[in-house]
Amino acid sequence: xxxxxxxxxxxxxxxxxxxxxxxxxxxxxxxxxxxxxxxxxxxxxxxxxxxxxxxxxxxxxxxxxxxxxxxxxxxxxxxxxxxxxxxxxxxxxxxxxxxx
Amino acid sequence: xxxxxxxxxxxxxxxxxxxxxxxxxxxxxxxxxxxxxxxxxxxxxxxxxxxxxxxxxxxxxxxxxxxxxxxxxxxxxxxxxxxxxxxxxxxxxxxxxxxxxxxxxxxxxxxxxxxxxxxxxxxxxxxxxxxxxxxxxxxxxxxxxxxxxxxxxxxxxxxxxxxxxxxxxxxxxxxxxxxxxxxxxxxxxxxxxxxxxxxxxxxxxxxxxxxxxxxxxxxxxxxxxxxxxxxxxxxxxxxxxxxxxxxxxxxxxxxxxxxxxxxxxxxxxxxxx
Ligand SMILES: [Fe+2]
Numbered sequence: 001x002x003x004x005x006x007x008x009x010x011x012x013x014x015x016x017x018x019x020x021x022x023x024x025x026x027x028x029x030x031x032x033x034x035x036x037x038x039x040x041x042x043x044x045x046x047x048x049x050x051x052x053x054x055x056x057x058x059x060x061x062x063x064x065x066x067x068x069x070x071x072x073x074x075x076x077x078x079x080x081x082x083x084x085x086x087x088x089x090x091x092x093x094x095x096x097x098x099x100x
Numbered sequence: 101x102x103x104x105x106x107x108x109x110x111x112x113x114x115x116x117x118x119x120x121x122x123x124x125x126x127x128x129x130x131x132x133x134x135x136x137x138x139x140x141x142x143x144x145x146x147x148x149x150x151x152x153x154x155x156x157x158x159x160x161x162x163x164x165x166x167x168x169x170x171x172x173x174x175x176x177x178x179x180x181x182x183x184x185x186x187x188x189x190x191x192x193x194x195x196x197x198x199x200x201x202x203x204x205x206x207x208x209x210x211x212x213x214x215x216x217x218x219x220x221x222x223x224x225x226x227x228x229x230x231x232x233x234x235x236x237x238x239x240x241x242x243x244x245x246x247x248x249x250x251x252x253x254x255x256x257x258x259x260x261x262x263x264x265x266x267x268x269x270x271x272x273x274x275x276x277x278x279x280x281x282x283x284x285x286x287x288x289x290x291x292x293x294x295x296x297x298x299x300x301x302x303x304x305x306x307x308x309x310x311x312x313x314x315x316x317x318x319x320x321x322x323x324x325x326x327x328x329x330x331x332x333x334x335x336x337x338x339x340x341x342x343x344x345x346x347x348x349x350x351x352x353x354x355x356x357x358x359x360x361x362x363x364x365x366x367x368x369x370x371x372x373x
Contacts, residue, residue: 059289060156099322
């Protein structure tokens with residue numbers, strides 16, 4: 001589990017047109033620069049927006065990746081809900097916080 | 101005294117990006133009050149508009165996350181998001197690096213802030229500007245309070261930042277307007293998007309408008325997350341404005357939950373004496 005790097009990649013994709021271009025042209029080389037598990041890599045490649053949500057990606061980052069992969073707003077919300085059904089509750093990050 | 105205006109507003113991306121899906125009457129009433137705030141800001145003839153916002157991983161990320169950051173550039177790009185998605189055309193927004201620098205130097209006397217000479221506004225600033233300064237005719241000084249990636253600044257420190265900003269503004273000759281922008285309760289970009297806790301919002305706004313300091317500082321993050329969602333963390337922007345305004349009370353121009361905008365839409369002004 002390397003939620004930090006999943007989010008970092010998606011954050012940079014949203015912000016940096018050069019990273020975006022490499023994502024299109026050079027996917028494997030680009031992703032090799034981030035510490036990702038095979039599950040995370042696959043979820044990004046597919047994309048499996050629901051699984052990315054369950055892995056803990058913050059919605060404020062995920063919604064832009066979903067839009068970049070041509071998800072309409074309602075499709076994006078539906079994908080997260082389906083993710084919860086298929087993969088169970090969010091595993092890490094803010095939405096899985098256990099408060100002390 | 102050179103603080104010439106203080107107000108508060110929402111900034112959710114749906115406000116512009118999903119405009120056509122909202123109830124037209126409610127939407128137009130909200131827009132009208134949003135523009136009223138813009139008119140009042142212009143009437144106050146400020147040399148710059150400080151926007152205290154809470155961006156969403158556009159410039160600041162967990163690799164190097166400032167609790168508070170102030171922009172220090174002569175211009176900013178806005179918006180960072182896809183123009184179609186947000187419904188706002190990309191443009192260059194004027195800033196004032198020299199003025200920013202003088203403010204930052206003064207703020208640092210009593211509050212720790214980072215600064216940024218490069219900044220791409222996300223919807224957190226772009227949506228307010230779309231209504232407040234649609235012609236981009238007032239230089240903007242953006243302030244970001246990290247409300248997204250915990251650990252977050254404690255509420256009383258956000259309040260103290262507002263006080264430090266006030267002291268800084270009082271110490272310069274320029275006329276400064278300040279607007280804070282945050283959601284109140286909302287669950288943005290999650291499966292619960294559209295959920296709004298109106299009772300919680302109204303209670304918070306009552307405390308804010310009447311500037312009851314102890315009461316607006318009494319929320320714990322655990323309570324806020326439970327009752328007001330992740331978006332509730334953005335009350336820090338309101339709290340900073342409350343600190344800026346000292347004991348001044350305000351007037352709520354508009355509040356209504358608009359679920360397709362995913363937030364209780366809010367417009368308020370403070371009465372500076
Ligand atoms: Fe926000």
